[in-house]
Amino acid sequence: MQLDVVSDTVCPWCYIGKKRLDQALAMHGGNNIVLAWRPFQLDASIPEGGVDRKAYMEKKFGTERAKEVGNTIRDFGAAVGIAFRFDRIERSPNTLDSHRLIRWAGTAGRQDEMVDILFRRYFEDGEDIGARDVLVDAAAEGGMDADIVRDLLAGDADKELIRREDMTARELGIQGVPSFVINSKWVMVGAQEPKTLVRMFDKLLAKEAEEAASAAQ
Template identity: 80%
Template sequence: MKLDVVSDTVCPWCYIGKKRLDQALEMHGGEGITLVWRPFQLDATIPAGGVDRKTYMEKKFGAERAKEVGNTIREFGNAVGIDFRFDLIGKSPNTMDSHRLIRWAGTAGCQNEMVGILFRRYFEQGEDIGSHDVLVDAAGEAGMDTDIVRDLLSKDADRDLIAREDAVAREIGIQGVPSFVINSQWVVTGAQEPETLVRMFNKLLAREAEQAAAG
């Protein structure tokens, strides 16, 4: 079973969704599941240098609503072991480069780990994941070749590919993240509970086994 997770690196619900997915994979064992993370930019219009996060969020939601949303997210985050520190985040970055890094991490065999590293650095440590220095350091944490990553980031490598993948996600009807695309056929949206994901894994893997047995 192929499981594509469509996500953005500045989406707090995607971080919660990843924690729940990791729990589900541990509960299930993960056998027979191929996991791939796919890009989705919630706001591709943010400039390369990022924008002030507080101003951005208040413009998007309003000051009181932004505070309410943050409190709700922190509550759900605590339940899965995430210490959201929105107070440490100075910028809302453009996420193109972080998605490029995640793609390269897939080639290096550490994609799921890289996604977790970027979420932690942004949401719990307040680091600017639009910064090439931060991304190179994150690559080093995951065991990637930092010289290669720094060189790729300095160029336009895979920018068009990330933009195309984002466009494809929208074309198949994805409007919110996280979204789970199963075998390129079914889409489940939202940070699903681990038990729900395990039931889905078991059902689909059983179906695949039956089809294989039937020839």
């Protein structure tokens, strides 16, 4: 079963969804599930270099609503072991380069780990994951060749590919993240509870096995 997780690196619900997915895979065993992370930019209009996060969030939600949203997310995060520290985050970055890094991590077999690293660095450490020196450091932490990543980030490698994948997600009808796309056919939206994901895995894997058995007869 192919499981594509469509997410953005500055989406707190995606971080919560990642932790819940990790729990689901541990419960299930993850057998016969091929996992890949796919890009989605919640706001591609943010310029390179990012914008002031406090002003951005207040403009988007309003001051009081922004606080309420933050408190709700912190509560859900704590339940899965995330210590959200929104007070440490100074910039809302453009996430294109972070998605490029995640893609490259996939070629090194470190994609899932890189997603975790970027989420932690942004939401818990308050680092600017739009800054290339931060991304290079994250690559090194994830066991990638920092010099190669630095050179790639300096150019345009895979920028258009990331934009096309983002557009493909939207063409599938995805408007919010995280979204789970199974075998390029079924889409489940939102940070699902682990038990819900396990039930989905069991049902679809059983269906695959049944179809394979029928084809073999």
